[in-house]
Amino acid sequence: MGEIAFAAVAGWLIALSVHDLRYRRLPNLLTLPGAVVILVVAALTGHGLEALLGALALTGIYAVVHLGAAGALGAGDVKLAVGVGGLTGAFGMQAWALCAIGASLLTGLWGGVRVLRGVRTPVPHGPAMCLTAAAAVVMALTDPTLR
Template sequence: MGEIGGLAVFAAWCAWLSVSDLRTRRLPNAVTLPGAAVILAAAAVGDHLRPALVGGCLLAGGYLLVHLARPAAMGGGDVKLALGLGAVTAMAGPQAWLAAAVGAFVVTACVGGALRLAGRPVAHLPHGPSMCLVSLLALAL
């Protein structure tokens, strides 16, 4: 498929999940988990399994800690999405992984702040779209 084709499939997966999260405030297991499995399989074929596993587990582990400490702040779908996003960004290098890990929280916080300034409610702001957007940007750069 090639790098461009893989990036296009990844972008489509991210778009699907982002739309789902914005509409329903849910990231479906039927999409997040198979996507993560495909990313890890591609990593294995491309001889990048180790960084993908480490990056995926580190990001998902961090998200899991937040979810366990404050379940209302971070959903289980975000934790599962972090597995695939952490894996794919880690394959691009530590800078891409770190940018994706930190950037998603920054973007969600900025969106929440902008909504508050506009007088809109922010009680259940989906985090998945920020995770996907920042991961795509980290890969593109």
């Protein structure tokens, strides 16, 4: 991944995280174009199938959770799963799994700490999705055995 692409992805993930932390929602204006760009670039670089499978798998899992417990996971998280799943899927199954599992664990840990501190407001899930996606990509780029 080139420096410009890395900076663009990092900027996208940061913008999503900041917006979700501030407004407790992930807007279509950020989630959907980012997902399209990721899937197109993955296809152009020979990783289209992996990205598509990653996007479909993560979005499917998130859609099931959203439909079963809409208050626990918002529609914006489901839409973000397309881009994040595609991004991490393009870097291999291990990167995808790290993001998929890590995001839920990170949000759960954050929520648990807040409960212990007496804070009962919901925790946005988007920042954990973005942080673990970034970590998974960095790990895949620095350790070729993860691809």
